[in-house]
Amino acid sequence: MKLNIKNETGRLKSVVLGQPKSNGAVPTLEESYDAKSYHTIENNIYPKEQDIISEMTEFEKVLKKYDVEVFRPKIIKDYNQVFARDVAFVIEDKMIISNIIPDRADEQEAYRHIIDKVSWRNIINLPETAHIEGGDVIVWNGFLFIGTSYSPDYRNLKTARTNEYAIEILKEYFPKKRIIDLDLRKNDTKPYEGILHLDCTFNIVGNDKCIIYKNGFVDESDYQLLVDIFGEENCFEINDREMFDMVPNIFSIAPDIVVSDKAFTRLNHHLRDEWGMTVEEIPYREISKMGGLLRCSTLPLVRE
Numbered sequence: 001m002k003l004n005i006k007n008e009t010g011r012l013k014s015v016v017l018g019q020p021k022s023n024g025a026v027p028t029l030e031e032s033y034d035a036k037s038y039h040t041i042e043n044n045i046y047p048k049e050q051d052i053i054s055e056m057t058e059f060e061k062v063l064k065k066y067d068v069e070v071f072r073p074k075i076i077k078d079y080n081q082v083f084a085r086d087v088a089f090v091i092e093d094k095m096i097i098s099n100i101i102p103d104r105a106d107e108q109e110a111y112r113h114i115i116d117k118v119s120w121r122n123i124i125n126l127p128e129t130a131h132i133e134g135g136d137v138i139v140w141n142g143f144l145f146i147g148t149s150y151s152p153d154y155r156n157l158k159t160a161r162t163n164e165y166a167i168e169i170l171k172e173y174f175p176k177k178r179i180i181d182l183d184l185r186k187n188d189t190k191p192y193e194g195i196l197h198l199d200c201t202f203n204i205v206g207n208d209k210c211i212i213y214k215n216g217f218v219d220e221s222d223y224q225l226l227v228d229i230f231g232e233e234n235c236f237e238i239n240d241r242e243m244f245d246m247v248p249n250i251f252s253i254a255p256d257i258v259v260s261d262k263a264f265t266r267l268n269h270h271l272r273d274e275w276g277m278t279v280e281e282i283p284y285r286e287i288s289k290m291g292g293l294l295r296c297s298t299l300p301l302v303r304e
């Protein structure tokens with residue numbers, strides 16, 4: 001397979017969609033590794049497998065409607081495999097195998113049959129201490145936006161998944177890209193106070209537009225830099241509640257076609273009426289309770 005990802009929204013040809021089956025028992029608070037799941041467990045509202053399956057089936061139907069080739073990871077018994085995004089990611093024709101949080105490390109084996117379709121020359125493995133997950137990486141032509149955490153408490157934070165070492169290595173592999181590292185606010189147990197991955201606070205839609213949550217960034221100057229790059233009129237600003245609902249985490253099939261959660265009324269209205277996009281709405285509220293949404297459920301391999 002010839003990988004090709006130059007940006008976040010080019011016409012999608014081939015993608016991996018996560019696996020909702022056999023996701024195991026409800027985790028305990030100690031077992032959870034992101035604030036949204038923590039909150040969900042605390043409030044006794046963890047989603048049922050049947051509901052996760054039905055939401056992901058709706059997503060798959062939309063992808064198929066647009067003739068996208070869909071791969072699935074193999075099922076690992078009693079293991080959460082919904083969020084394909086973090087396991088690996090593609091930049092241009094290279095697949096980078098993430099060094100994911102140890103709690104999720106077993107997920108990678110389930111992608112072997114997909115990784116094997118890529119020539120070994122185009123696979124990048126990172127040194128063990130270079131941490132990175134796909135949810136922190138957004139490619140946009142000459143730019144590479146990477147979410148990270150420079151918190152002195154990095155080692156103790158389960159929600160800090162990408163470190164400076166991984167960013168330095170990516171700089172060497174992609175010397176022509178302008179790499180923008182963004183320090184994200186982190187909190188392992190309070191979903192209103194921290195951001196798990198970059199794609200929970202910022203995402204790109206269309207050719208030159210973005211969805212952004214200002215308080216997700218430690219430094220206002222990082223937020224301001226993004227607004228300057230895209231232009232104020234091209235930024236859709238979201239509020240605290242919308243961040244909690246994971247509004248930035250929609251998924252583009254093409255510059256003018258997005259898959260969104262049908263609960264995102266304000267965003268969907270804006271995408272259609274102001275930005276002239278086709279919005280495919282599906283229910284995804286149950287999956288959102290586990291700390292990810294539509295972008296997180298996918299791992300794009302080929303975009304036109």
Ligand SMILES: NC(=[NH2+])NCCC[C@H](N)C(=O)O
Binds near residue numbers: 293
């Ligand atoms: N790209 C993303 N935002 N992925 C969300 C992953 C959520 C998952 N519960 C985790 O903590 O790893």
